[in-house]
Amino acid sequence: MTKIGLLSDTHGFIDDKIIIFFASCDEIWHAGDIGNVEVINKLASGKTIRAVYGNIDGAEIRIRYKKFIRFICEGAEILITHIGGYPGHYEKETKNEILLKPPKILVCGHSHILKVIYDKKFDLLFINPGAAGNSGLHKVRTVIRFEIDNSEPKNMEILEIKR
DSSP, X not given: OEEEEEEOOOTXXXXXXXXXXXXXOSEEEEOSOOOSHHHHHHHHTTSEEEEBOOTTOOHXXXXXXXXXEEEEETXXXXXXXXXXXEXXXXXXXXXXXXXXXXXXXXXXXXXXXXXXXXXXXXXXXEEEEOOOSSOSSOXXXXXXXXXXXXXXXXXXXXXEEEX
């Protein structure tokens, strides 16, 4: 079993409530618009970090991270990107990645809207953790914590922080 902390759209801001919420996590996944390396450094604290760059990220982040990452966690194939759309309305490049081989879990950011949807068409779990940072129109900052056990996502929890 692997405990995952999932966030997106920090835009250079991370607060201690999120760090505390992710304390028991083995891995942190960041779905882009990181903002700066300090955010990653603060999240890392001995944990595995998996991240992609987002549309606001500059060269420092883009050198470290890719637009798409695909990997296996506890037997589940994971695909992460920043601008991916959502079930029924995937962005073109994301849809092409899905068509290559549908992942078990697809993680996207960008919209600042928390969504967890099972996509029947591609037999995958779509997760957008919303926005963890202070930039944007969202009124509530959100992050997700969950477990993957024997390739199955379980025990999903959401942290909401009012802005």
